[in-house]
Amino acid sequence: xxxxxxxxxxxxxxxxxxxxxxxxxxxxxxxxxxxxxxxxxxxxxxxxxxxxxxxxxxxxxxxxxxxxxxxxxxxxxxxxxxxxxxxxxxxxxxxxxxxxxxxxxxxxxxxxxxxxxxxxxxxxxxxxxxxxxxxxxxxxxxxxxxxxxxxxxxxxxxxxxxxxxxxxxxxxxxxxxxxxxxxxxxxxxxxxxxxxxxxxxxxxxxxxxxxxxxxxxxxxxxxxxxxxxxxxxxxxxx
Ligand code: ADE
Numbered sequence: 750x751x752x753x754x755x756x757x758x759x760x761x762x763x764x765x766x767x768x769x770x771x772x773x774x775x776x777x778x779x780x781x782x783x784x785x786x787x788x789x790x791x792x793x794x795x796x797x798x799x800x801x802x803x804x805x806x807x808x809x810x811x812x813x814x815x816x817x818x819x820x821x822x823x824x825x826x827x828x829x830x831x832x833x834x835x836x837x838x839x840x841x842x843x844x845x846x847x848x849x850x851x852x853x854x855x856x857x858x859x860x861x862x863x864x865x866x867x868x869x870x871x872x873x874x875x876x877x878x879x880x881x882x883x884x885x886x887x888x889x890x891x892x893x894x895x896x897x898x899x900x901x902x903x904x905x906x907x908x909x910x911x912x913x914x915x916x917x918x919x920x921x922x923x924x925x926x927x928x929x930x931x932x933x934x935x936x937x938x939x940x941x942x943x944x945x946x947x948x949x950x951x952x953x954x955x956x957x958x959x960x961x962x963x964x965x966x967x968x969x970x971x972x973x974x975x976x977x978x979x980x981x982x983x984x985x986x987x
Pocket of ligand 1: 838839840882883884885886887888889890891892895896
């Protein structure tokens with residue numbers, strides 16, 4: 750994506766981890782350079798009662814509490830979520846993949862609802878949410894972490910955030926995992942850097958790295974390996 754900044758709006762009951770993430774490292778630089786804008790909205794500011802209650806027991810019984818619809822709807826309305834692509838990170842969503850991230854990268858703005866407790870009232874999902882996305886088959890207690898995983902996976906693809914060569918050679922980009930990396934010293938606890946990397950022979954290095962990627966993918970992710978194999982065999986036949 751190029752042009753104006755991409756904006757992330759996160760709705761949360763716990764703004765601290767979000768504020769500190771946007772103030773750190775590569776993200777802080779992207780914000781400073783005007784490549785990324787963000788808004789962090791505290792859902793509790795939109796609670797209706799004096800106790801600023803945001804959760805309640807589930808209808809039908811069961812464990813845990815549910816994030817109430819009214820404060821969340823008021824917070825979403827305050828940021829204009831109706832007109833913006835709105836994402837709810839939840840273990841009950843579709844898996845976050847490179848394709849989903851590419852789709853999010855094409856948006857000018859994303860709203861992310863960072864839930865807590867057992868979940869949010871289903872009517873919020875029905876009325877506001879465009880995508881329910883899971884970051885993996887496990888349950889986190891903090892929707893903020895899942896929301897920030899999505900932000901991180903998206904913003905690093907924006908023009909000017911990370912060198913494009915780094916993005917080209919990393920895992921998943923062409924369906925294979927990344928090759929191993931080494932830096933100085935040449936010998937560490939009797940383990941040496943593979944000779945080919947010291948050879949200065951670019952083509953040999955390229956071939957070695959490709960072999961490493963294929964072998965690592967076969968060992969770690971047989972599912973990705975099989976898919977890659979099918980694609981390359983298909984290409985060979987063309
Ligand atoms: N919230 C809690 N667990 C999650 C997960 N696995 N993916 C996305 N959001 C979550």
